[in-house]
Each structure stands twice: as C-alpha cells, then as structure tokens.
Amino acid sequence: MAAVAPAAVRPGPRAWFVLAILCFVYVLNFLDRQLLSILAKPIQDDLGVTDGQLGLIGGLYFAMFYCVLAIPVGWLADRTNRVKVLSLACGLWSVATAACGMASTYPQLVLARMTVGVGEAGGVPPSYAIISDYFPSGTRGTALGLYNLGPPIGAALGVAFGASVAAAYSWRLAFIWVGVIGLVTAAVVWICVREPRKGGLDVPPAGDRGMHVDEPAPGFRETFKAFFANPVLRGMSLACGATQFITYGVLNFTVLLLMREKGMTLEEVAVWYALLVGVGVAGGMILSGRLIDRLAKRSRTAYAYIPAVGLALAIPLFAAFVWADSWQLAMVFLFLPTGLNYFYLSPAVTLVQEEVRPNQRVLSGALLLLVMNLIGLGLGPTYLGAASDFFMATHPDNSLQMAFYTLIPFYVLAVAMFLMLARTIRRQAEQEARP
Template structure:
C-alpha cells in the first residue's frame, strides 16, 4: 500500500455517471451520517441545561464529549473496519446505527454524571461502525473522478446534523426538556437502522476500479491483505501518515469549538436557547455545508492537475480562517460573534473531503474500510479525544483569573493549533511531491 498510486478506473469509468441507485444510497447514507453527528453534538448543544440539572463542570463536559467518547469511538473503529472489509458493510453499518441510537436515548434517561458518561461511551461504541463502512460503500457506488464530489456530499452529514441538532435540540429543550431531545433522536435512529438493514444493497468491492491484470500461467491470485499488513502499510506511507496527523491537528480545533461554542455564546455572550435554535443553527449549518461541498468540488478539479491539492487546499482554508476566528472570539455580543464565525465555520472543514478522497484512492478496494478507520483513529483520537478535553480544562484553569469569560480566554489558546495543522499540511505536500517524483523516476 505504501506509495501506491491513486486508484484508476476501469475503461470508460472516468466518463461514466453514477446511476440513480447510487444517488439514492448516497442520500440514505448521508441521512445516517446526519443522525450520527446529531447524536454526537446534542451534548454540546444542551450543555447549559445539563450543567444546571446535573451540576457538571466544563472539564467533565470536555471529558464525556471528548476523551471518554473517543476512546471507544476511535479504537473500536479498527476491528469494526477490519470486520466490515471481510463481511457485509451494510449490515455492520445498520447494526452500529441501531446501537448508537439506543444509547442516545439512554442519555436522556441519565440521572447522574456517571450514568451520562456510560451512555456517551456506548454512543461511541456504536458510532465506531458508522463512517468507515459508509466511505467504502460510496467508493464502490461511484467511479474515480466523481468520488470527491460524492464524498463531499456525504460529508454534509456533520454540518446538517449539527445544524439540525442545534435547531431541534434547543427547541425541544426550551419547550419540554433536554431529556426529550435525546430520546426522540434515539428513536428516529433505531427506525433508520432497520431501513438500512433491509433496503440498502451491498455493492461489489472494487467493482468500479481498475480491472486486475490477467494472471499469467502458474501465477496464483493475490490474497487479500491481512489486518496487520494493512495497518503497517498505512503508517509506512508518509502521505497517509501526514494526512492523518494534519487532520488530527485540524480536528483538535474543530471539535473543541463544536463542544463549547454554544456554551460560550450562551454563558458569555448573552444568547438564549431560542436564539441558538435559529441563528447559530443557520450560521453553522450554512457555513459548514458550503465548506464541505465546495472543498469536495474543488478537490475533484484541482487534484487532476496536481495531487498536492490534497494538502494545499485545506492549508489555505485554515490560513484564511485564523483572523476571522480571532474576531469571533473577541466579539462582545453574540450577534457580531456569529457574523465572524460564518467564514471559519466553512474554511475549517476544507480538510475532510480531500482527506477521505485521498485515502480511498491511495489503497486497494479491500483495504478501504480499515484504512478509513485508521484515518479516523488518528484524527479523532487527537482531535475528538483531546480537543474538547483540553478546552474544558483550559476554561476551568482561567476561571479563577477570568470568572466571567474563562471560555473566551480558552478559545484564544486554539490559535497555535491552527498553525500546527497548517505546518503538517505543508509537510504532506512535500511528501506527495516526493511520491510523485518516485513514480516518474525510471
């Protein structure tokens, strides 16, 4: 796998268009991803009423939204990915969706912090089988040259899920209670899981990639790579390694923001739950959706000219995001803060579609789920595991000296992580150039 070229299409595949079934499957998988992220983000959206009822600190919120969740979500994604590569990926996805949805409903029944933490860990266990199988299923429904766009559309799941979570969760919490929001979303997810199980067809693995070379006389077929071989190949490939690390540094910022932006807007900038349900939902939903979709379209175009676009596109997005991020944090009122938040919300997500597309085209078809899980392991363990955990602890640290704006002070400390992510994407560009040079050397 190390240094493998991007997947080539079978003859005519580059010009082929995906069929109607592929687009229906993509829409269903995107809805599952919406639920995946909606379930995950309800905790941060409803942080204020949860804190008021259960007496949870910022550090505790950071742990259950970050490290405790990520330990199960990231690590279990590896064996689940290995299993999905060798079995039915659709069934793995459906079972996982049912599990995390039931656990989400259980969050609404928690009466103490330990119970809430246990339910969130179970959500992490279920969500470990959500995204990697979906990446591979989409890659077998859409030919090379269209996957960036398809995966870009699929990656609209997080912004749509987060925006719906904000609008739905805040509205239900304001009208009823934060508990009902968790329970209702969980029930919808269980019903969706049953639909995926019965109505989505498992595609043939690698059916749209280059046909294997005909076997010469006496030459045995190439065996499917084992678990350890795929893992070694992934981390031995500097392109994949730097992409995973750069995404991890980016997600350190994005997940820290996702878990505490609503709390900062409400506690330190005067926003109400009703205002969150409308205005923050619009800003986050539109901004991140535009970023996801635009980056998917751009990477399909730019990568045809140079594969370094997989690195330069997300790096450019982060450079442009920094000044607007600082202005968002510094704003005194929530109205002005949301104006400045719109651009970094989109630019922060310029990394995801390029990362997923690069990994899916860099490896063999029977390594895609596990390779996608390895990508998620690195970037989510760093970003999801430590980003919210760090920011919550930083807020508690600043509480003594800045009791009225401790989260604002903590948010300022995310700027160096922006710079770290940019530096890692530049190292990725250098690795891609070296790989291209090796491929063209006779």
C-alpha cells in the same frame, strides 16, 4: 493506489439513492454526538457538571471507544457485509442516545455516551467504502463531499431540534426522540441498501494483480503496516488530527460560549446558530469536494494545499469571533471560519480511498479516523474544557473566551503540517515518475 475508472462510467440513480440514505445516517451519527454540546447549559444546570467534565465526556471518554473500536469494526466490515455492519451500529448508538436522556447522574451519562461511541465506531468507515464502490474515481470527491454534509446538517439539526425541544420541554426528551428516529433509520438501511461489489468500479492497470477485487481482504497487520508506512497517508492523518483538535474543541463549546458569555438564548441558538452551522460547514464541504475533483487531476498536492489555504484564511476571522463582545457580532465573524475549518475532510477521505486497494478501504478509513479522532475528538474538547476551568479563577466571567484564544497557535500548527504534507506528496510523485 486505485486506478481511475473509465470516463464512461457514471453513477446511476441507485448510487445517488444510497448516498442520500448514508448521508442521513451520518446526519444522525453527528446529531447524536453533538446533542451533548448543544444542550450543555441545561445539562450543567441539571446535573451540576463543570466545563472540564463536559470536555471529558464529549472528548476523551467518547473517543476512547469510538476511535479504538473503529479498527476491529473496519477489519470485520472488509470481510463481511458492510451494509449490515452499518445498520447494526446505527441501532446500537440510537439506543445509547436514548439512554443519555434517562441519565440522572454524571456517571450514568458517561456510560451512555461511551456506548454511543461504541455504536458510532461502525458508522463512518463502512459508509466511506460503500460510497467508493457506488461511485467511480473522478466522482468520489464530489460524492464523499456530499456525504460529509452529514456533520453540518447533523449539527444544524441538532442545534435547531435540541435547543427547541429543550426550551419547550426538557433536554432529556431531545435525546430520547433522536434515539427513536435512529432505530427506524437502522431498519431502513438494512432493508433498502444493497451491498456493492468491492472494487467493482476500479479498473486495475495492465499486469497489476494487486487490484483484483475478488482476492480476499489482506490481514489486519498487512493493512496497518501499509497505511502507516505510506508517508502521504501518515502525514494526512496527523495534519487532520491537528485540525480536528480545533474543530471538535470549537464544536463542543461554542454554544456554551455564546450563551454563557455572549448573551445568546436557547431560542436564538435554535435559529441563528443552527443556520450558521448548516450553511457554513455545508458550504465548506461541498466547495472542498468540488475543488479536489478539479485540482487533484492537475496535481495531487491539492489534497494538502486546499486545507492549508482554508485554515490560513480562517485564523484572523476566528480571532475576531472570540474577541466579539456580542453574540450578533460573533456570529458574523464565525460564519466563514465555520466553512474554512472543514476544507480538510473531503480531501482527506478522498485521498485515502484512492490510495489503497478496494478490499482495504474500510479498515484504511478506520485508521484515518483513529488518528484524527484520537487527537482531535479525544484531546480537543478535553483540552478546551480544562483550559476554561484553569482560567475560571482569574477570569470568572470569560474563562471560555480565554480558552478559545489558546486555539490560535493550533491553527498555525495545522497549516504547517499540511504544507509539509504537500512537500511529501510532491516528492512521492517525483519518485513514481522516475524510470
């Protein structure tokens, strides 16, 4: 486990500059990923795809490459220059995003989205590790919480930008413009971000050679076994996977639900849903990061209790959002769950970065994402799209609403898994305290 850096060590202006650049890269990462769901209605009208096909392309097909390739990319980044890996990945997914706007058939769109997944596999894990080497322990929860503003900002910008461009021009132009912006950003990362010393802000306990930062990175097998042999890391990964099953399913189909079944237009989506996503999710990210930095010092069970409480509070409000018969009322009920659903991410990322050795951080972050995204990203949208197709025969006017109702039991499952994780963390702490 990483030792806490001295209280005197504080991140300087350079660290905050790098954090801002990496956060913007994450914004583009998530914006590229969410454009498909934001523009689902015009894409369906143009290419004639079903809800189930949209679920597959936004879920399983994308996740197969995004999740699996994150492992070798993480292994490579732990041994090479993480900044260059991130820059090259950003360039690749940006080219693939532009290619999505040129697809004229469903198979072509699938191929382009799979390539986006290949590129995005090299985005988040290297960034987690770079940030952890710019910010000392005790500030990482806040730093990673700010970095994790990438998804809400990306989703909000994606909604506002994508819907506006699609309404004024076409959905294809939105993909192409975002791809061009990503290529410019990749060059900025290559030129402006310096590779930090791995573990340079971690102070090893006396006599602990395991924390020496100049030692070569452990092998893939050693890191893999250590990660999944740790019951805390294993439990956190699975609990987050159950949560992302909900969040990715909701993200991929909320715009379609609001437009097709609750009467919202693209222009209204571009304003009101963009604001809701940006403010709601960003608030959840910032608040959970701050809570972790404060409460985890008292008890490490906070890493599990904070997500559990957030999800439990979200359940009745989410049910009311699905029930609402107008988009205005639905937006009122959706605001708080939008933030509460993301109370898990900052605690999860911070726990993994604190729990492992500095030269294992990229691969360990990739392993966390592997489990979370194979379950959540791979299965959540795929399930929800298939459920909507299933209900189409009996509920043709509100098949998506019926599918959304079926996510409520998954909320309960995720809360239970985080409560089990809290018990595991408590037991581990008791074992470590024994003489």
